[in-house]
Amino acid sequence: MSHFRDDKPGLRTLILGAGGHGRVVLDILLHGGGHNVVGFLDNNPQLQGRRVDGVPVCGTVDEVAEIARAMRIDGVVVAIGDNGVRQGLAREVEGLGIPLLTAVHPSATLAHNATVGRNVVIAAGVVVCAHCQIGDSVILNTGAIVDHQTMVGEAAHICPGVRIAGRVKIESGVFVGIGATVIPKVTLGCESVIGAGAVVIGDVEPLSTVVGVPARAVASTATDDDARALIAPARPREGDRNSLFVATDLT
Numbered sequence: 740m741s742h743f744r745d746d747k748p749g750l751r752t753l754i755l756g757a758g759g760h761g762r763v764v765l766d767i768l769l770h771g772g773g774h775n776v777v778g779f780l781d782n783n784p785q786l787q788g789r790r791v792d793g794v795p796v797c798g799t800v801d802e803v804a805e806i807a808r809a810m811r812i813d814g815v816v817v818a819i820g821d822n823g824v825r826q827g828l829a830r831e832v833e834g835l836g837i838p839l840l841t842a843v844h845p846s847a848t849l850a851h852n853a854t855v856g857r858n859v860v861i862a863a864g865v866v867v868c869a870h871c872q873i874g875d876s877v878i879l880n881t882g883a884i885v886d887h888q889t890m891v892g893e894a895a896h897i898c899p900g901v902r903i904a905g906r907v908k909i910e911s912g913v914f915v916g917i918g919a920t921v922i923p924k925v926t927l928g929c930e931s932v933i934g935a936g937a938v939v940i941g942d943v944e945p946l947s948t949v950v951g952v953p954a955r956a957v958a959s960t961a962t963d964d965d966a967r968a969l970i971a972p973a974r975p976r977e978g979d980r981n982s983l984f985v986a987t988d989l990t
């Protein structure tokens with residue numbers, strides 16, 4: 740495929756995570772131009788040696804340092820849907836001295852004075868308005884709107900079709916579910932979860948889950964086992980809580 744020839748111009752880029760979100764990131768990078776996506780890394784043994792959307796899976800995430808060196812990589816995008824995993828992995832990659840790249844779909848509209856961090860993914864149709872600050876490893880998913888002077892903290896995920904009003908403060912690791920709406924000037928506490936379609940009209944406590952119209956707090960039934968099923972390290976390292984694990988399809 741001429742698309743992925745080794746001598747193609749552009750930044751030689753690896754995508755970490757070959758699941759659903761990884762495929763979205765690949766599409767954004769191909770649309771945006773300027774990137775030569777040379778491969779995926781993923782810890783799923785079944786993906787090794789195969790191609791995902793035509794791009795080879797070159798190895799595991801644990802091998803990122805060696806593979807980046809051998810393939811003369813210019814940078815990586817960490818494409819893991821889970822906020823905590825994405826944040827941890829991005830920090831580890833940066834600690835290895837590998838640049839983190841940001842992927843912006845050409846159909847997204849960003850205010851000239853908005854600031855955008857590293858390892859940010861901005862999908863098709865996103866609108867980011869004046870004076871917004873978008874932190875590292877944030878996902879602004881398809882068609883999301885972020886209005887003026889809103890701050891989006893590290894590794895938050897703003898799902899497709901979300902509408903965030905002006906002067907909202909979204910702390911790190913927040914998950915805003917598909918189609919939710921947030922009125923102006925509220926704060927979404929760190930790692931809180933906003934249910935799909937919720938309308939948030941007041942501050943949300945850190946680590947809490949809110950759903951409905953207007954949004955109200957609920958006790959989440961998700962268990963540790965559920966979380967483990969979603970984030971299954973293919974090659975866990977004994978006693979290493981910061982192992983470079985990766986789930987394959989979290990979004």
Ligand SMILES: CC(C)(COP(=O)(O)OP(=O)(O)OC[C@H]1O[C@@H](n2cnc3c(N)ncnc32)[C@H](O)[C@@H]1OP(=O)(O)O)[C@@H](O)C(=O)NCCC(=O)NCCS
Binds near residue numbers: 932933949950
């Ligand atoms: C909010 C959410 C995370 C809750 O998941 P959970 O912790 O497993 O919670 P449960 O399914 O046990 O639901 C708890 C209660 O909230 C209600 N509820 C859950 N999600 C709701 C939603 N989006 N809107 C309204 N009510 C909701 C349930 O009916 C249940 O009510 P009950 O206690 O009266 O029976 C999940 O339902 C959700 O909305 N996820 C969004 C996913 C998404 O947007 N993905 C896009 C990826 S790009």
